[in-house]
Amino acid sequence: MNSYQKFFSAIKFENGEIPVAPFLLTFAARFDKCSYSDYCTDAAKLAHAQIVTRNYFEFDYVTVASDAYREASAFGANVCFPHDDVPYLKEIYLKNLKDSKHLKISGINNYERLKDRLNAVKILKEKFAYSVPVIGWIESPLAEAGILRGPSNLMLDLIDSGSELKKLIKICSDVAIEFAIAQIEVGADIMGIGESIASLISPGLYREFSLPFIKKMVDEIKKFGVPVKYHTCGNTSHLLSAFLETGVDIIVIDSPVDLRLAKEVFKNVICIKGNLNPVDDLLNDTPQSVYKKSINAIKRGGPEGYILSGGCEIPAATPHNNLFSMIRATRDMSLSGGKIKHDC
Numbered sequence: 001m002n003s004y005q006k007f008f009s010a011i012k013f014e015n016g017e018i019p020v021a022p023f024l025l026t027f028a029a030r031f032d033k034c035s036y037s038d039y040c041t042d043a044a045k046l047a048h049a050q051i052v053t054r055n056y057f058e059f060d061y062v063t064v065a066s067d068a069y070r071e072a073s074a075f076g077a078n079v080c081f082p083h084d085d086v087p088y089l090k091e092i093y094l095k096n097l098k099d100s101k102h103l104k105i106s107g108i109n110n111y112e113r114l115k116d117r118l119n120a121v122k123i124l125k126e127k128f129a130y131s132v133p134v135i136g137w138i139e140s141p142l143a144e145a146g147i148l149r150g151p152s153n154l155m156l157d158l159i160d161s162g163s164e165l166k167k168l169i170k171i172c173s174d175v176a177i178e179f180a181i182a183q184i185e186v187g188a189d190i191m192g193i194g195e196s197i198a199s200l201i202s203p204g205l206y207r208e209f210s211l212p213f214i215k216k217m218v219d220e221i222k223k224f225g226v227p228v229k230y231h232t233c234g235n236t237s238h239l240l241s242a243f244l245e246t247g248v249d250i251i252v253i254d255s256p257v258d259l260r261l262a263k264e265v266f267k268n269v270i271c272i273k274g275n276l277n278p279v280d281d282l283l284n285d286t287p288q289s290v291y292k293k294s295i296n297a298i299k300r301g302g303p304e305g306y307i308l309s310g311g312c313e314i315p316a317a318t319p320h321n322n323l324f325s326m327i328r329a330t331r332d333m334s335l336s337g338g339k340i341k342h343d344c
Helices: 002-010 026-031 034-039 043-057 068-077 096-102 112-128 141-149 152-160 162-185 204-211 212-222 237-243 259-266 278-283 287-301 320-332
Strands: 134-139 190-195 228-232 250-254 271-274 306-312
Touching: 002 190, 002 306, 026 034, 026 043, 043 320, 068 112, 068 162, 068 228, 068 320, 112 134, 112 152, 112 162, 134 141, 134 162, 141 152, 141 212, 152 162, 152 228, 162 190, 162 204, 162 212, 162 250, 190 250, 204 212, 204 237, 212 228, 212 271, 212 278, 212 306, 228 271, 237 271, 259 271, 259 287, 271 278, 271 287, 278 287, 278 306, 278 320, 287 306, 306 320
Parallel strands: 134 190, 190 228, 228 250, 250 271, 271 306
Antiparallel strands: none
């Protein structure tokens, strides 16, 4: 069974093997000796870093995710690219919420950073067609609104300017759908949605300002027969039941969330991906401990309908042997009763 088959079998809760798919962005760039500014702005370099990293470690997917500012760049935000660090916005782009009515994107291919991501999808699909799944990437509408307004302003908007905020979120949603479809058309096998901010809000606010838009996006993406991976950050324990209503196929559960709770809530409907702590477990712990924690994560979250990974992005300086320990754990774990084939 190749990586593509393993991944899609896990989505269907039919996996005979457990995929392992840590979220590797800055790590992949460093592994390939590529500056992170080049990784974020040059599709060929991003794709090459993903290819060599995947082939060395034999992970079970590749991704075109790089930073949260692709769509923001197209809207007109001024994104700064430090030579070998993550991008950032020089200043808040949408200082007045009412100015959102002027936001417009006309044609994905008319914007360099959106087109660059499409090119990365093409390269990876040509390399790994139906052997390793290629994960596309868009920002959730609420997360994108937070990028454009700034997190503090967004929190105030949620309380004081609900109707105006929904107009902005709708604009972000429409662009995200168009961007997702463009990636699917050039070869993305699965569409990732980055939801970085939901953990900061209540279930009521999530249901009002995020859930309806996520459901719409998922419905539109699935018209193309492509599964959706929902990448959530932070402690989202209070939102798990709402996540069940999104219609997504995979949810990335961050390390503060109990995998057993997520599995109980998702009831063999949504495949779980996660959730080793990227810093405490993968960056700073030992290979032996990572192996044991990986086994425990598989037991709590799976083994069927489960993908082993960190809860969020893996730090660039993570020891290679710690990542190899994750792979060894998945290979040592039997899905016939979830028993260990070999001693820890």
